[in-house]
Amino acid sequence: MSQATAAxxxxxxxxxxxxxxxxxxxxxxxxxxxxxxxxxxxxHFLEVGxxxxxxxxxxxxxxxxxxxxxxxxxxxxxxxxxxxxxLAAAVSVLxxxxxxxxxxxxxxxxxxxxxVVGGSLVAFVGVQPIVATxxxxxxxxxxxxxxxxxLKEFRDPALLSLGSDAVLGVPYVVLVAAVVVAxxxxxxxxxxxGRRLVAIGGNRRAAELSGLPVRRVLVTVYALSxxxxxxxxxxxxxxxxxxxxxxxxxxxxxxxxTAVVVGGTPLTGGRVRVAGTVMGALLMQLLTSTLTKHDLPxxxxxxxxxxxxxxxxxxxxxxxxx
Amino acid sequence: xxxxxxxxxxxRAVLAASSVALLAVSGCAKSEDGGDAGKDQGGQGQQAVQxxxxxxxxxxxxxxxxxxxxxxxxxxxxxxxxxxxNPFRIAETGSIKAEAGKIGIxxxxxxxxQSQFSKQISDVQQLIAxxxxxxxxxxxxxxxxxxxxxQAAAKKIPIVTVDRKINGTPCQDYLTFIxxxxxxxxxxxxxxxxxxxxxxxxxAILLGAAGNNVTTERTQxxxxxxxxxxxxxxxxxxxTGEFARExxxxxxxxxxxxxxxxxxxxxxxxxxxxxxxxxxKGAGKKAGDVKIVSVDGTRAAVQGIVDGWIHAVIESNPRFxxxxxxxxxxxxxxxxxxxxxxxxxxxxxxxxxxxxLAGAY
Numbered sequence: 001m002s003q004a005t006a007a008x009x010x011x012x013x014x015x016x017x018x019x020x021x022x023x024x025x026x027x028x029x030x031x032x033x034x035x036x037x038x039x040x041x042x043x044h045f046l047e048v049g050x051x052x053x054x055x056x057x058x059x060x061x062x063x064x065x066x067x068x069x070x071x072x073x074x075x076x077x078x079x080x081x082x083x084x085x086x087l088a089a090a091v092s093v094l095x096x097x098x099x100x101x102x103x104x105x106x107x108x109x110x111x112x113x114x115x116v117v118g119g120s121l122v123a124f125v126g127v128q129p130i131v132a133t134x135x136x137x138x139x140x141x142x143x144x145x146x147x148x149x150x151l152k153e154f155r156d157p158a159l160l161s162l163g164s165d166a167v168l169g170v171p172y173v174v175l176v177a178a179v180v181v182a183x184x185x186x187x188x189x190x191x192x193x194g195r196r197l198v199a200i201g202g203n204r205r206a207a208e209l210s211g212l213p214v215r216r217v218l219v220t221v222y223a224l225s226x227x228x229x230x231x232x233x234x235x236x237x238x239x240x241x242x243x244x245x246x247x248x249x250x251x252x253x254x255x256x257x258t259a260v261v262v263g264g265t266p267l268t269g270g271r272v273r274v275a276g277t278v279m280g281a282l283l284m285q286l287l288t289s290t291l292t293k294h295d296l297p298x299x300x301x302x303x304x305x306x307x308x309x310x311x312x313x314x315x316x317x318x319x320x321x322x
Numbered sequence: 323x324x325x326x327x328x329x330x331x332x333x334r335a336v337l338a339a340s341s342v343a344l345l346a347v348s349g350c351a352k353s354e355d356g357g358d359a360g361k362d363q364g365g366q367g368q369q370a371v372q373x374x375x376x377x378x379x380x381x382x383x384x385x386x387x388x389x390x391x392x393x394x395x396x397x398x399x400x401x402x403x404x405x406x407x408n409p410f411r412i413a414e415t416g417s418i419k420a421e422a423g424k425i426g427i428x429x430x431x432x433x434x435x436q437s438q439f440s441k442q443i444s445d446v447q448q449l450i451a452x453x454x455x456x457x458x459x460x461x462x463x464x465x466x467x468x469x470x471x472x473q474a475a476a477k478k479i480p481i482v483t484v485d486r487k488i489n490g491t492p493c494q495d496y497l498t499f500i501x502x503x504x505x506x507x508x509x510x511x512x513x514x515x516x517x518x519x520x521x522x523x524x525x526a527i528l529l530g531a532a533g534n535n536v537t538t539e540r541t542q543x544x545x546x547x548x549x550x551x552x553x554x555x556x557x558x559x560x561x562t563g564e565f566a567r568e569x570x571x572x573x574x575x576x577x578x579x580x581x582x583x584x585x586x587x588x589x590x591x592x593x594x595x596x597x598x599x600x601x602x603k604g605a606g607k608k609a610g611d612v613k614i615v616s617v618d619g620t621r622a623a624v625q626g627i628v629d630g631w632i633h634a635v636i637e638s639n640p641r642f643x644x645x646x647x648x649x650x651x652x653x654x655x656x657x658x659x660x661x662x663x664x665x666x667x668x669x670x671x672x673x674x675x676x677x678x679l680a681g682a683y
Contacts, residue, residue, distance in 0.1 A: 295560065
């Protein structure tokens, strides 16, 4: 009985510490466990070709998720990413007649522009991020469908090569994703922009009062998310060897939010975990791959994903309610 | 310093800037040329009736209880289920509209439910409200039509359902169903597969979207036939590709990596088969290494046969226009209409692919 006064405090602290650890590093643990499981039980898993397949498939999700992580870091959300992908797909094949470089440039410009519109609605007009980007989610898919009404195959050798070739065994698609990871990591760790972004997400009012260019940073963040989604859309199109605005990027916003949340970035803003987001996307990819390779029904995949999201949300809860 | 503009002004500014930019984007597009050589060739590839449940009861104007009217001057409604973004839906809507134009139906009203069932229900209710005297419906689902059927029956509006069925009583809730037999398509795909593999080997199935009767029936027919005719063939893998090219590609990439001994793929539509082809190319396979059999008969897939990547394609013919309107006309002329009209679908393989290319949709 003499310890009764001190005892309740200790376990509570340990528990919240454990949860904080789970939020920060749980995703690494989960990826490690899945890799171990596959190494033991999945035939042909430990082959270079397999890792290449997984990385190629996850690359567009990683790229979109990093843009999403930046937006979520400002306490926002970007629901338009999937539709921006489809718009980028449509625009890239529409301008292919001028050559690959102008076509891809136009696709990226379209992505940046979508982001600027969304960001302006949020920063200047004061529309809530979820509403502003929901409008874009609906509208941009419609626009993409008007531009390219049905799946359109292309034959441009340079664009085909972007989707299927590799340098020194590393597919271009994976290379682009790696560059994006490095750039976003650099932005967040080494630049004033990164620090401002986090400051705005942590407390917008305080950031405004201390004279930070809040609106400019917000618009830039949404524009970045738009450009990254467009990059992903172009890569996915190059891989498919056809632009398919009707179904490309459907539900991508949900996959991206999942990767960000599972990676330990809180939805309340003020924190962006770049490596965690990459691991979050990898975890979801590995999960899908594991269930597919073991020929289990896709409904299992959905339920397993839900379980992982719940664990992530539970781990994040403790920290945000403090 | 000027006063900051009001919110409304900012919103207008953002919207105005976006519309200007949109115009600029669409204004000077220039895509690769020579892409869509040869649109639908008018008379080619028409549907033919295979069986009409001849033994069963037929439905006549008297029995249905309606009155004769002139199809050409009446309002006729067509309700499409999915966006015309895939070859099947494009050809289906195109065929209905072209045939209506050809026989002189001047008041055809077409709607599209964009894959939302609730929208399709209200679409059809709208068509009835606009005074439609006859309806052609490509249903998204088979169930859930009761409220619409009741409204149509009260006004004695004959309904022809195409490509998918509506659950209800023929000649009372609706006039007739015109479409393919999906189980049969599965069986014929299995026959082609047995030929391709000489009766033994390992097959993977790329399933269609889950919870869809097309998926269920194409799977059922395929498996039944394989079991009955070629016990040497094993289905070792079945995963959904959701009828989409990208998903078909991704699943096939996982498949060839983890099951390198796979001999063949049965894709439940052409889009997934084409995705599989891209995946096989990416994995360094050669044309014909893995036999592919699929269902639909789109031009891109028939071209795939010519190129050697696809072994055979079972057709699912979407050109419902002529049969749908002939059926309505016969009904109005007092003839008996069978409760279902099953169309005969063609089959494409290396023997006929090249000369059939123009007839594919």
